[in-house]
Amino acid sequence: MKRTLPLFLAFFFGIIGIIVQMVPALKGLMDTMLDWMAIIAAFALAVGISSLTRHHMTKIRRKHKDIFFSYVTFIAMFFMTIIGLVGYFRPEGALQGLFENMYNYVRVPLDASMFALLAFYITSAAYRAFRARTWLATVLLLAGVIVMIGRVAFGPFIIFNDITAWIMKVPTTAAMRAVNVGIGLGIVATSIKIVLGIERSYLGGGE
Amino acid sequence: MKKKVFVLIGCALFFFLPLIFAQESAPAEFFLRDTPNNAGEQVELTFRPLASPEEVPEFLLNITIGEKPVRVRRLVNAGKPVILPLITHQAGVPVKVEVQGVLPDGSLTDLGAVDVVSKGEWLNMNSMKAFILGLLFIGLIIFYVGRAKRGQDLFIRKIPGLEAIDDALGRATEMGRPVFYIPGTSSMADVATLASLNILRPVARQVAKYETPFSVPVKDPIVVSVAQDVVKEAYMAAGRPDLYEDGIAYLASMGQFDYSGAVSGSMVREKPATVFLLGMFYAESLILAETANSVGAIQIAGTDASSQLPFFIAACDYTLIGEELYAASAYMSREPLLLGTLKAQDILKGILLVIFVLAVIFQLLGVDFIMDSFLNPQW
CATH class of the missing domain: 2.60.40.10 (Immunoglobulins)
Structure with missing residues (x-):
């Protein structure tokens, strides 16, 4: 039953999904199913908080060497939850403003800082990828250098702009389309395998 | 005389009719x-x-x-x-x-x-060609699954990224360092996440067999519960339920960069020997791959996000490109049913390739038949 019911549900809703694509009159049913997904996602939040709490509680109980970060997680989680809830029900108090300030001036800049790290990571990854050890890496290096110059080309270097446009439009697009065709077929094949119950590893067992 | 009158009337009509009906x-x-x-x-x-x-x-x-x-x-x-x-x-x-x-x-x-x-239709004719292609695909799957079941050998080309999994897990065991498995940052609604969870099972089984520390930080709460089930079943299948605990697969964070910060921090502190990055990734892909590289881990990555593939290829040791991610489950399990679908996928790809080449040739000759018949979604 533990395996049969999920397999039946995957088959049933998979077939419904295909039929809805074919029969426009059933579009309302699709909208209803999408509403269900939103409800399930709301319940999933409780599952997520439970998982996070258990993970860090286990670390604290076992006196893990990184126990400090578990405390930071708990303090941040409870602090934001409490000031957020109290601030929501008492908007006239100072807590709502504190919650917004914590979000806008602590969380958002931290988020932006993580994103900004990408610039350094791109440089280090490019350095490794562009080391011309093989002829393929040399081709990559040449294409990369041409595209980089082409993006900031001026004066006599403007020819690199045209070469860049050609590289992006012809070989890059051709390769990406080939990859995308493979991806499309892979998605269809995996979906069919799941709907027909051929693929069941995601349920925990292959048998 | 009669003839001349007809000719005159004819001429009059020829000149005056357009003027009469002109608007x-x-x-x-x-x-x-x-x-x-x-x-x-x-x-x-x-x-x-x-x-x-x-x-x-x-x-x-x-x-x-x-x-x-x-x-x-x-x-x-x-x-x-x-x-x-x-x-x-x-x-x-x-x-x-x-x-x-x-x-x-x-x-x-x-x-x-x-x-x-406004009126509704019972059939969307724009989906009809996709539906017929789907039926052809199912037919091919049934045919090749039948062949695989009869014991016929189906050739599957080697995928280096998947061949390297055993070595990567062995390396982590020898070094006594953990294995990290990151199943992408998308939800269960994404097929790439499902494909990743299909690979998680054999990886977790091997990890359990080797008694290697294992960690599966997840971003989506629904994926957490599925990943926990997958890992639990894998540990049981390996005969090591004693090693399993719920904390192996856990919710690291639900925000994109919060998640990458949390996982990067864990990597720096725990120094995994092997990191799997399989599933759907967005801008965080390079942060995770480069952090893994900085702690000296072997990275096996795979995604169907074509915009993130170049980052993985540049930063990781092995990359499963697009469809290889979906083929991994069949490749690793060697189950006839799954191998049959993989073969059917290759045959359909071959058919599409022939159609593309023919379409290009016919278009160059100025004939739209192939384009209109096969590649235009409208009926």
């Missing part, structure tokens, strides 16, 4: 029709201005949809035809459009009205 051409032609292949939630107005922008600079469309009040829309005469979708939300809604031309002096001239009632 001043309308400033615009327009018609309203129900949009085909939908549930009646939309109709469309096709509007073609015939007068020049100097003669009629603008048109006013007085649109009435069902019981709603009249909505006036101003259309600047750009001299080009326009198709305007009008949303009705359901079938059986009457739609009326009255058109007026705005003359250069600001006065209005009535150009007429058109109306239609």
Whole structure:
């Protein structure tokens, strides 16, 4: 039953999904199913908080060497939850403003800082990828250098702009389309395998 | 004599008839029709201005949809035809459009009205070709699954990224360092996440067999519960349920960069020997891959996000490119059922390749047959 019911549900809703694509009159049913997904996602939040709490509680109980970060997680989680809830029900108090300030001036800049790290990571990854050890890496290096110059080309270097446009439009697009065709077929094949119950590893067992 | 009279009448008709029936051409032609292949939630107005922008600079469309009040829309005469979708939300809604031309002096001239009632169709003919292709695909799967079941050997090319999994896990065991498995940052609604969870099972089984520390930080709460089940079953299948604990697969964070910060921090502190990055990734892909590289881990990555593939190829030791991610489950398990689907996928890809090549050749010759018949989604 533990395996049969999920397999039946995957088959049933998979077939419904295909039929809805074919029969426009059933579009309302699709909208209803999408509403269900939103409800399930709301319940999933409780599952997520439970998982996070258990993970860090286990670390604290076992006196893990990184126990400090578990405390930071708990303090941040409870602090934001409490000031957020109290601030929501008492908007006239100072807590709502504190919650917004914590979000806008602590969380958002931290988020932006993580994103900004990408610039350094791109440089280090490019350095490794562009080391011309093989002829393929040399081709990559040449294409990369041409595209980089082409993006900031001026004066006599403007020819690199045209070469860049050609590289992006012809070989890059051709390769990406080939990859995308493979991806499309892979998605269809995996979906069919799941709907027909051929693929069941995601349920925990292959048998 | 009679003949001359007929000739005279004929000439008169030839010269005067066009003058009698000549009309001043309308400033615009327009018609309203129900949009085909939908549930009646939309109709469309096709509007073609015939007068020049100097003669009629603008048109006013007085649109009435069902019981709603009249909505006036101003259309600047750009001299080009326009198709305007009008949303009705359901079938059986009457739609009326009255058109007026705005003359250069600001006065209005009535150009007429058109109306239609939205109606829904039972079949979306635009999906029919995809449906037929789907049936062909299922037929191929059944055929090749049958062949695989009869014991016929199906050749599957080597995928280096998947061949390296055993070595990567062995390395982590020898070094006594953990294995990290990151199943992407998307939800269960993404097929790439499902494909990743399919690979998680054999990886977790091997990890359990080797008694290597294992960590599966997840971003989506639903994926957490599925990943926990997958890992638990894998540990049981390996005969090591004693090593399993719920904390192996856990929710690291639900925000994109919070997650990458949390996982990167864990990597720096715990120094995993092997990191799997398989699933759907967005901008965080390079942060995770580079952090893994900085702690000296072997990275096996795979995604179907074509925008993130270059980052993985540049930063990781092995990369499963697009479809290889979906083939991994069959490749690793070698189950006949799964291998059959993989073979069917390859055959369909071959058929599509032939169609693409033929389409290119025929298009160069000026024949649209292949394009219209196979590659245009409309029936």
